């Protein structure tokens with residue numbers, strides 16, 4: 053990201069375009085689903101039941117993957133940050149409907165347990181002769197998706213002759229950050245992986261979820277725990293889940309106008325706001341190399357269009 057790097061007078065920023073991974077407009081969940089759905093298929097499931105918020109990227113990518121694999125996608129979607137006010141079929145939810153997911157909307161926050169609703173839906177499908185699989189949380193095997201991504205970054209940066217110091221991305225305490233930590237540790241690379249919290253969980257819970265994935269993931273790949281970094285780096289402070297602070301909106305507009313790259317307010321925009329902050333505070337030095345992983349989330353911007361459009365109109369172009 054040449055323009056952003058020189059605008060910030062700081063490190064060289066590279067971008068890993070995981071918004072282009074392919075499943076119905078892409079995102080980080082595609083790499084994770086490769087393993088998670090592999091496991092479900094091996095159990096002979098013909099229906100997959102998943103849960104998240106109504107503007108969920110996870111739900112949209114599961115729907116696309118299920119359609120590719122010929123199994124039925126069922127989504128239990130929580131009203132989450134929209135609290136019933138904006139259950140408009142836009143963004144990710146629109147794409148879920150377009151792909152024909154069986155959508156069940158429940159009045160619940162992103163942290164509520166909706167397992168009983170999922171079990172009722174599974175019972176409904178069983179009664180019709182199906183073999184449904186429920187995904188309540190992301191299984192440990194999902195870390196392998198970002199283990200692969202770390203290996204890819206190691207190979208690609210070696211080809212470019214770049215020594216990567218930092219990887220920055222959005223985290224919800226799921227398999228992305230632990231997968232990256234495991235992948236770099238296994239490759240013997242001292243890359244600092246920093247997750248910027250989407251605030252699906254508070255910082256302490258996010259860190260403990262990541263630690264848990266790292267521990268179980270290390271067993272899965274037989275990695276010597278001595279090779280793992282002692283700390284889990286999570287930056288916080290960009291609003292509650294689904295809330296975009298001024299810094300997040302500014303980061304989205306800056307990236308769009310300097311690089312022509314679109315970020316979202318729930319995840320990747322927060323990650324970019326965090327990266328800008330760390331550069332401005334001197335936490336990341338001017339001569340270092342950073343890889344920003346664009347984890348996707350783009351469809352959700354349409355659900356936030358009013359907020360973003362008003363700000364975009366009130367700004368002068370950053371470029372002459």
Ligand SMILES: Cc1ncc(COP(=O)(O)O)c(C=O)c1O
Pocket residue numbers: 079080109110222223224225226227228229319320347348349350
């Ligand atoms: C666009 C986007 N970025 C980042 C994340 C965080 O990934 P993880 O849940 O693996 O921490 C998610 C999902 O929660 C997401 O949809």
